[in-house]
Amino acid sequence: MPEGLSTRCVHAGEFDDAHGSPHTPLYNTTTFKFASTADLLDVVDGRKPGSLYTRYGLNPTVQALEAKLASLEGAEMAWAFCSGMAAEAALFLAHGRDGIVCLGDAYGGTLELLGSQIGLLGIRTHLLLGNELELAESHLKDGCRLVFLETPTNPTLEVLDIRRIADLCHRNGALLAVDNTFAAPVNQQPLALGADFVVHSATKYLGGHSDLTAGVLAGSKELVMPVWNWRKNLGSTIAPETAALLSRSLRTLVVRVARQNLTAQAVAEAMARHAQVARVYYPGLPDFPGHELAKSQMRGFGGMLSIEVKGGGEAATRVADRLKLFALAPSLGGAESLVTQPCTTTHHGLPPEERMRRGISDAMLRLSVGLEDAADLIADLNQALG
Ligand code: PLP
Numbered sequence: 511m512p513e514g515l516s517t518r519c520v521h522a523g524e525f526d527d528a529h530g531s532p533h534t535p536l537y538n539t540t541t542f543k544f545a546s547t548a549d550l551l552d553v554v555d556g557r558k559p560g561s562l563y564t565r566y567g568l569n570p571t572v573q574a575l576e577a578k579l580a581s582l583e584g585a586e587m588a589w590a591f592c593s594g595m596a597a598e599a600a601l602f603l604a605h606g607r608d609g610i611v612c613l614g615d616a617y618g619g620t621l622e623l624l625g626s627q628i629g630l631l632g633i634r635t636h637l638l639l640g641n642e643l644e645l646a647e648s649h650l651k652d653g654c655r656l657v658f659l660e661t662p663t664n665p666t667l668e669v670l671d672i673r674r675i676a677d678l679c680h681r682n683g684a685l686l687a688v689d690n691t692f693a694a695p696v697n698q699q700p701l702a703l704g705a706d707f708v709v710h711s712a713t714k715y716l717g718g719h720s721d722l723t724a725g726v727l728a729g730s731k732e733l734v735m736p737v738w739n740w741r742k743n744l745g746s747t748i749a750p751e752t753a754a755l756l757s758r759s760l761r762t763l764v765v766r767v768a769r770q771n772l773t774a775q776a777v778a779e780a781m782a783r784h785a786q787v788a789r790v791y792y793p794g795l796p797d798f799p800g801h802e803l804a805k806s807q808m809r810g811f812g813g814m815l816s817i818e819v820k821g822g823g824e825a826a827t828r829v830a831d832r833l834k835l836f837a838l839a840p841s842l843g844g845a846e847s848l849v850t851q852p853c854t855t856t857h858h859g860l861p862p863e864e865r866m867r868r869g870i871s872d873a874m875l876r877l878s879v880g881l882e883d884a885a886d887l888i889a890d891l892n893q894a895l896g
Pocket of ligand 1: 619620660691692712713723
């Protein structure tokens with residue numbers, strides 16, 4: 511029987527060292543020496559596993575982390591990158607050259623990479639709304655071979671149907687990549703639902719303490735292996751120190767995320783009752799449009815929610831500025847709660863009409879619920895909204 515997720519968080523990928531360390535030590539090493547040229551060539555030519563050069567990812571600390579990450583996502587293989595954007599860029603370059611469809615809201619940096627930069631290389635990109643599946647299918651029929659989506663999305667928490675979209679992709683000979691940053695493998699396992707790749711900004715829940723920047727790409731060996739050369743030659747491999755820190759953080763992933771799910775639910779319910787809040791976006795609320803779908807593909811609703819403040823953009827800015835426990839900072843998934851106004855941070859680069867088209871109003875505040883007590887977070891929101 512496969513071990514449970516909490517057990518894998520602690521033990522997967524770890525190997526015993528000669529000194530009995532209970533977890534993989536940090537090999538803060540750029541290169542590794544060999545007893546002979548024959549031994550070196552065995553590793554270089556892939557005949558034997560081994561350590562070689564850290565930028566290649568052939569470093570024991572990095573490889574231990576990657577084995578743990580693959581196990582947590584139920585993947586055959588995972589590569590760790592120096593950031594979430596680095597993982598996305600390598601994926602797009604390795605598998606997106608026939609065209610990329612991005613479905614639904616996504617992190618602003620993803621939209622910028624696809625909308626402004628990847629196109630410069632002559633790669634077609636199509637940024638669609640989450641419900642534009644027919645349009646997506648017409649692009650796939652036209653030769654696009656990669657669909658990228660986030661679910662729940664950033665910042666409207668829209669829930670996209672992974673099974674249905676994976677089926678659409680596969681019927682048309684395309685691959686589906688899911689950014690699982692918001693849900694984390696504790697709440698959602700996209701590969702088990704039919705996706706071909708999982709991408710993470712490990713900077714968020716996987717790291718969990720707002721103290722590291724990293725990314726992940728996971729999937730089958732056949733599909734992930736071709737990304738290796740891109741990572742190697744773009745030079746976007748995770749550093750060993752960061753890999754050790756990330757492995758450390760992953761040991762507590764289930765405990766942290768389970769607590770964040772509970773606290774976010776309590777905060778969302780309190781905000782839904784608040785007179786100054788026009789709307790709450792959280793998949794755990796029974797009247798949220800994506801609730802039933804979320805129940806069918808997620809095991810928990812996550813630690814992210816957005817609220818729309820009555821009074822428009824300026825009122826939302828005032829609330830963000832008055833919050834004390836929620837720090838005004840553009841990230842998520844850490845132990846400390848954070849707030850952002852997407853129109854001034856993550857989605858600032860999008861033209862206002864595009865933000866409107868995507869349902870991202872100026873009055874929206876995105877909350878990343880941390881590990882503080884729910885009552886204290888709700889009290890902080892109440893005083894700021896008051
Ligand atoms: N994906 C999501 C959902 C994000 O929120 C972010 C960053 O905020 C990224 C990807 C990019 O990750 P990184 O900042 O680690 O490059």
